[in-house]
Amino acid sequence: xxxxxxxxxxxxxxxxxxxxxxxxxxxxxxxxxxxxxxxxxxxxxxxxxxxxxxxxxxxxxxxxxxxxxxxxxxxxxxxxxxxxxxxxxxxxxxxxxxxxxxxxxxxxxxxxxxxxxxxxxxxxxxxxxxxxxxxxxxxxxxxxxxxxxxxxxxxxxxxxxxxxxxxxxxxxxx
Numbered sequence: 001x002x003x004x005x006x007x008x009x010x011x012x013x014x015x016x017x018x019x020x021x022x023x024x025x026x027x028x029x030x031x032x033x034x035x036x037x038x039x040x041x042x043x044x045x046x047x048x049x050x051x052x053x054x055x056x057x058x059x060x061x062x063x064x065x066x067x068x069x070x071x072x073x074x075x076x077x078x079x080x081x082x083x084x085x086x087x088x089x090x091x092x093x094x095x096x097x098x099x100x101x102x103x104x105x106x107x108x109x110x111x112x113x114x115x116x117x118x119x120x121x122x123x124x125x126x127x128x129x130x131x132x133x134x135x136x137x138x139x140x141x142x143x144x145x146x147x148x149x150x151x152x153x154x155x156x157x158x159x160x161x162x163x164x165x166x167x168x169x170x171x172x173x174x
Contacts, residue, residue, distance in 0.1 A: 009059060013052045023041035060167065060171070079095070090171070104155065
């Protein structure tokens with residue numbers, strides 16, 4: 001494999017595509033562990049999309065020869081300090097996308113950060129102490145946050161791929 005910066009981004013986008021294919025198969029499957037397989041593939045797709053974003057940041061930083069070019073975390077690239085120290089239109093666009101919660105990039109970053117949060121029980125209001133301590137529960141309760149759909153992850157993958165291609169056109173030297 002060539003040692004060009006874009007190869008890592010392409011590889012991670014490809015791996016995300018493989019994980020999404022496996023996710024769709026797991027969601028359609030009837031295997032006993034289909035739910036666990038779907039969860040694992042969803043996390044793998046999200047992991048690889050985040051890696052592709054990091055690869056794209058490395059491409060930009062490498063082109064502009066930024067001092068942070070080898071930073072191992074996306075957060076080191078998507079901050080105002082680096083942008084003010086070494087302005088570039090590509091990083092400015094990424095910082096802007098990451099800073100607006102309704103954008104696909106901010107949602108991707110939030111979902112990736114959520115992978116590292118411990119599970120939390122739903123918060124309940126204080127109960128009247130005169131009520132019985134034992135309560136009936138249903139085992140059929142839905143999860144609070146719906147799982148990311150394969151379609152949503154694929155849309156993020158396509159958006160990241162289009163962004164990388166557009167940035168590469170502007171990063172080529174004439």
